[in-house]
Amino acid sequence: MLRGVLLDLGGVVYDGETVIPGSAEAVGRLRAYGLAVRFISNTTRSPRAALVRQLAAFGIVVAEHELVTPAGAARDWLLRNRRSPHLVVHPKLRPEFDGVSFEGAPAVVVGDAGDTFDYAMLNAAFRQLMEGAAFIALANNRMFKDRDGLPSMDAGAFVAALEFASGVKAEVIGKPAPAFFHAALAEMGCTAQEVSMVGDDAESDVAGALRAELGCALLVRTGKYRAGDETRFSPKPSAVVADLAEAVDHILSKVG
Amino acid sequence: MLRGVLLDLGGVVYDGETVIPGSAEAVGRLRAYGLAVRFISNTTRSPRAALVRQLAAFGIVVAEHELVTPAGAARDWLLRNRRSPHLVVHPKLRPEFDGVSFEGAPAVVVGDAGDTFDYAMLNAAFRQLMEGAAFIALANNRMFKDRDGLPSMDAGAFVAALEFASGVKAEVIGKPAPAFFHAALAEMGCTAQEVSMVGDDAESDVAGALRAELGCALLVRTGKYRAGDETRFSPKPSAVVADLAEAVDHILSKVG
Numbered sequence: 001m002l003r004g005v006l007l008d009l010g011g012v013v014y015d016g017e018t019v020i021p022g023s024a025e026a027v028g029r030l031r032a033y034g035l036a037v038r039f040i041s042n043t044t045r046s047p048r049a050a051l052v053r054q055l056a057a058f059g060i061v062v063a064e065h066e067l068v069t070p071a072g073a074a075r076d077w078l079l080r081n082r083r084s085p086h087l088v089v090h091p092k093l094r095p096e097f098d099g100v101s102f103e104g105a106p107a108v109v110v111g112d113a114g115d116t117f118d119y120a121m122l123n124a125a126f127r128q129l130m131e132g133a134a135f136i137a138l139a140n141n142r143m144f145k146d147r148d149g150l151p152s153m154d155a156g157a158f159v160a161a162l163e164f165a166s167g168v169k170a171e172v173i174g175k176p177a178p179a180f181f182h183a184a185l186a187e188m189g190c191t192a193q194e195v196s197m198v199g200d201d202a203e204s205d206v207a208g209a210l211r212a213e214l215g216c217a218l219l220v221r222t223g224k225y226r227a228g229d230e231t232r233f234s235p236k237p238s239a240v241v242a243d244l245a246e247a248v249d250h251i252l253s254k255v256g
Numbered sequence: 257m258l259r260g261v262l263l264d265l266g267g268v269v270y271d272g273e274t275v276i277p278g279s280a281e282a283v284g285r286l287r288a289y290g291l292a293v294r295f296i297s298n299t300t301r302s303p304r305a306a307l308v309r310q311l312a313a314f315g316i317v318v319a320e321h322e323l324v325t326p327a328g329a330a331r332d333w334l335l336r337n338r339r340s341p342h343l344v345v346h347p348k349l350r351p352e353f354d355g356v357s358f359e360g361a362p363a364v365v366v367g368d369a370g371d372t373f374d375y376a377m378l379n380a381a382f383r384q385l386m387e388g389a390a391f392i393a394l395a396n397n398r399m400f401k402d403r404d405g406l407p408s409m410d411a412g413a414f415v416a417a418l419e420f421a422s423g424v425k426a427e428v429i430g431k432p433a434p435a436f437f438h439a440a441l442a443e444m445g446c447t448a449q450e451v452s453m454v455g456d457d458a459e460s461d462v463a464g465a466l467r468a469e470l471g472c473a474l475l476v477r478t479g480k481y482r483a484g485d486e487t488r489f490s491p492k493p494s495a496v497v498a499d500l501a502e503a504v505d506h507i508l509s510k511v512g
Contacts (some may be wrong), residue, residue, distance in 0.1 A: 032283045074419075116375070117375040119371045120368075122373075122409060123409050126407075126408070127406060127407070143382075151382075151383070151386055153421045154421070157378075158418050160419070160421075161417040163408070164412055164413050165398045165399055166398075
């Protein structure tokens, strides 16, 4: 029995600054059907308030609590583990960690810092790891589709750099971590089997959701999708569809 | 029968801007004994002419051909494989690749770009790899001892970042690649078993030399050496000594 839907944002609802046609109407149809809808994104460049504004501009009205982001989950992790953050994140994301401060070794927190990544920033984090800091990765994605339409390196590459140099393995907070999907399910009040995922990343969104035992995971051929992605990772998508509008057709045909 | 000695530079002969005490005299003793001496370094921040000047300032006179560096080996690789370089290296190293130009997909060449590493530089290389460029790493070291005495991230971290994002594996040109040790042996006119290596990197210098079947490899407790390095990698060092002066005592006691 399907009760809720988790939607990725970048590459599913919008691409860069542009909404993917039909997305606002598709979200509206899910809600009209009475399904719980949450947005689960590995984006680490924008705080949730900025995402709420961006979605509103595309005609999609959401509350902050309906957005599940790695920054929120990382803040919870830091409070639970009593660690201060040593931030390697985009400047816009820094306020999400305001007021989290403890004695002792910090936790290095790596997100997609975009153009602000540089040697000094990474080396300072590397030295913290060598001195015993914990290490959490907001996300571990390889690449994303950039505003110019080409793939760009995502946070996972810089996580890999720090892991290689320090020998310390990062704990990944965002997708595909099962705990991240489970936090979204808890917020919706649904079990894993009652929820479908829609994403453009066959590895992180789709295989990740199925490993977290969600009932169904659809791969869209928008965003970073490349031909062959449907067979590149395991588990494979429940179905492959053109875009979010077609994903919603598929989901609603199943609930009948 | 020992006929030659290969010496690492950074952490063995000097640390940053400072010669390690006794190094110049130790090199002189090897030469006075009639042994062939070559310097095999993964440094990718300085062209060979600059290293020759730096060593001269420390009282060690060497000819350029006695310095075996990844840039020289990479230039040979590019000419042999008919690829233009897409350089991710320190600006000082760029002239080493002047005039190497071919049609077709280039080879991304990654060295220690130090403070000049930034997102735009890495992302441009990532995009070349996604378009089918070859990928060579001048070196794959995790870290080096920086001028402030603390460890800093070395080229290997940025190689790992590009490998993770692109899914393309780099071919390593410098130590511990057996071909790099063998190029040094060919230049000396010695067989592997006739040569001893002295280094401060238990993985790249010492285990690398032994995997390339050199007769002996000594680990010094200077430079990036940390307690426990002697048992951290396999094969283990032939012996562990305080510094280059003691390494030379050890080597000469064996031939004596």
